Amino acid sequence: MPETEKTAAPATPWEYTLTIPHDLRAVTVCRRTLRLILTMHGLIGLVDTAELLATELVGNAVRHTKGPVILRVSWKPGTLRIGAWDANPEPPEPPRELAKHLDLEEGRGLGLVRACADLWGWQPLSRNGSKGKYVWCELTTAA
Numbered sequence: 001m002p003e004t005e006k007t008a009a010p011a012t013p014w015e016y017t018l019t020i021p022h023d024l025r026a027v028t029v030c031r032r033t034l035r036l037i038l039t040m041h042g043l044i045g046l047v048d049t050a051e052l053l054a055t056e057l058v059g060n061a062v063r064h065t066k067g068p069v070i071l072r073v074s075w076k077p078g079t080l081r082i083g084a085w086d087a088n089p090e091p092p093e094p095p096r097e098l099a100k101h102l103d104l105e106e107g108r109g110l111g112l113v114r115a116c117a118d119l120w121g122w123q124p125l126s127r128n129g130s131k132g133k134y135v136w137c138e139l140t141t142a143a
Contacts, residue, residue: 012077020058060092082137083135087130088133
């Protein structure tokens with residue numbers, strides 16, 4: 001059986017933006033779209049963690065705000081950034097300590113993001129005349 005050729009991480013930057021409706025089903029659409037994007041760009045090693053992070057960011061935006069959500073996924077060599085914009089300018093609730101809240105079914109989202117991402121944050125942001133916030137996280141790869 002021939003060895004499969006390993007694909008190197010992309011050397012050139014790219015970015016995708018997906019506008020989704022205020023609908024919990026959109027979280028699944030985002031997750032599957034992200035999987036396809038990363039697979040097509042040879043970043044399959046980041047897929048599982050990236051899906052978890054995108055699910056938490058988009059899920060929080062859909063659950064806790066009204067209006068559409070925008071998922072943004074970008075790559076600069078060595079760094080994958082995943083972010084979700086929503087129309088609520090209020091800061092996200094601080095992440096909970098995961099170890100203390102493992103038994104909860106809700107409220108662990110940003111704790112998971114903090115635990116799994118190399119870096120995360122948020123910033124107030126305006127888009128198309130609407131004020132809101134952008135919550136993002138980054139995954140880095142070995143050089």
